[in-house]
Amino acid sequence: MLTKIVRTVSNGFIPIIVIFGLYIIAHGHLTPGGGFQGGAVVVSGVVMLLVAFNSQELKKSLRERILSIMESSGALIFIGLAFAGIGTVFFYNLLVGSSIFGGIPPTGPNIGDIWTGGVIPLMNFAVGLKVIAGLTAVVLAIALFSGGEEVEE
Amino acid sequence: MDSLIYHSPALIVALPLVVAFAILLISRAGYRVRNIFSLVIFGLIAFLVAVLAVDVHSVGIRVYTFGATAAELALPGGYMVPVRIMFEVDGMSIFMGIIITTVTLAALIYSLHFLKGQTGQARFYSLMMLLYAGMMGLAFTGDMFNLFVFLEIASIAGAGLAAYRTNMADALEGGFKYIVVSAVSALLVLFAIGILYSQYNVLSIAALANYMQYTTLDMIALGLLGGAFVMKLAGVPLHMWAPDTYTVAPAGTTPMILAASYTSMYALYRITFTIYGAHIDSTAIGWIVIVVGVLSMFIGVMMAVHQTDIKRMMAYHAISQGGYMLLGVGVGLAVLANPVALASYGRDAINGGVFHIINHVFYKALLFMTAEAIFFRIGTRDTNKMGGLARNMKWTAVFYIIGALAISGIPPFNGFASKLLIYETVLKFNPVLAVIAMFVSLVTLASFVKVFYSAFTGPEMPAYREVREVPKSMIIGMAILAACVIFFGIFPGLIVDNLVAPATEALINQTPYINAVMGAVP
């Protein structure tokens, strides 16, 4: 555990990092970024917490079980969205033109509208959820393990 | 039913992924629910593979384009190049699919009891399904970059499984070696894909084959791909990882990792024959394949004879048997440009090499399973410490005998059928190679007989008096494979005509594969 200054500053930064990560995930179909990149940004915040506090303390708020459920459901939502198009073909983007995220932007350069992209924003969210949960679990597991916690059969 | 066949290529890869993702959630409902769930879905997948196999046998090639408005629409409306990822299932792909599915089914059933009392069971099953999905995707895909992605899925899942017994240092080292080899070879594959993309700006295998000009850059790409896949399939001189990894992988997964190696072999064949087929100097490339094959055969078996670890011995034999496959296909490749020789023995040589894949995976999987069964009961793999096990482990002994006779090429087991094809054709091509192949087979027999005597016969060891037969699920798993071994040995003609010949045809003749995508302009 580091000093109080470090802990206070990282506590202050965490919301900003998380919001920035979520922004990158949400605007994946408009600006550079997407689920993987935004997820990695959020997890970088978790790593910062891991440095500022110790892994034992972080473990109390981030349960491995919850993370595992989050990751599985992210992956299931992603593949579910791919399955949703199976009426036509697997991975068919069936939401283009519909009322959810179905807007089609004008051809050529434009300012962009969040309500476009069909399943792409939804898939970005699913992947973001998966990446956040998965990488957090990995980082936390490695930190806990190197901290000496070990379960031998 | 029609739409099931229509979507089956995608479902065969997607359903195992669903199982893998969902199994962590489902196993919270108890182990029984989880086992039933995975077995039921896997049964459905196996059914889909069977249906698709029948369909491909009659139709020829089935194309599935992901995300298009219709699955056969590989080229977007009137366009010249394929844009989307597509699966192309032809005779060779479905041949690999059948191998992988059968082995996985046996491994899944075998593992049910083996895992009793172990931790991390749900994740173990999850990785098994991911390994299956990776192999199937690799066999079905018609896109180079997608091939790389599935190669990585299979490698990572395989490495995680190989290192499963984390309480043993050698398991971790075996897994680590596997993942390092996989990572390096996959990156070389990716580099080669980049080189191909830089020239033709397409990634589809069919389109690449269509545009192929065989420039110097293409030769470099072929060299890199060849080296990388030979490393992945454990061909001498790049075989160092295989014994370590096969030895330590836990029950049921060793056969799957073995099958993953041969899926890499499939990728090598697919690239050499389908992408480069019409352009390469097939005699030179064929001889390279033959040399790698003969070296693998010889060095593999020579290393195997003095091993005392039973699984390690089998792993070296796996390298050696891999050499037979390369020898058969290499002979066919060497005479690819010569229609007379191709018709007289080249095609049969490839038949033999391809047929040996399925035979070898089945009997070697069976042997690995018997070795694991012994390990499961007595806790050692050292043949010097075994003895008299046949008294208490009758089924295991019987399965071991079946596998050992099959690997040595004794009729009426399946190893004989494919080895005979290889001997006959190689004899016409170059008698020296045939003599080496027969010699290796003799040494193989000697080595397995030796282990049989030391492990199963002899006086009953007091330490193993209480040893019991392995649980039922393990016996069923082995019985599935043993039945296949015997069936394939008794009816080789049936298998060669219906499974192997379409696969060989798919390798030799690249035109249908290209036309299925490039000729499909509506």
Add this chain to the structure above:
Amino acid sequence: MMEHVPLDFPFIAAALLMGVSLYIIIFKKNLIKLIMGIAMLAAGVNLFLVALGYRAGGGAPIYTGVPKETMVMPVPQALTLTSIVINVAVLALMLTMVIRIYRHTGSLDSEKSRKLKG
């Protein structure tokens, strides 16, 4: 339009990265260095891939602000993104195995920790 520079710096950098990393992978005995070598090899391949798609004077292939005439090729970028994530995954698993191996053998030397022979 820029004149074509005869030195293709990104390709040279990629070749250097790959050459150095292959040297590390083949000759270094420390497992962590081996992993670093693989990470560098991945970086070199990724650099090569993404450099393939660059069109002189082009911008990111995103319509939010850029006309389509000056876009670089999108597919190599997508491939590189995929490949980066794949390599992260591989690295995570390799590092985990090394941590475990270190727990067992107390050494990171690939020669010392090798209990297997053959």
Add this chain to the structure above:
Amino acid sequence: MKRQVTGLVLLLVLVAFIVLGMHLTHPFGYPDASDMDDYMIENSQEETGSNNVVAAVLFDYRGLDTLGEATILFTAVTGVLLLLRLSKRKEKIS
């Protein structure tokens, strides 16, 4: 010693391949015209509704690759957690 020589030969062959490959690749910034990429640039807005062509490639045109990528991440996480086995609770014995 033998290992060093083998390694050196392997390294030299690979480096020769890499250098030759880099040398023969098209000059940086001037790739050949690419039908596949141009199709995606041309049609991504209309077909997928996404302004970001790379996102359209990732999640629509080459969606299966991204599924594979997500799967690999899942596999790696599963593998890491399997190897570290943090959960103290032993799974129910079947």
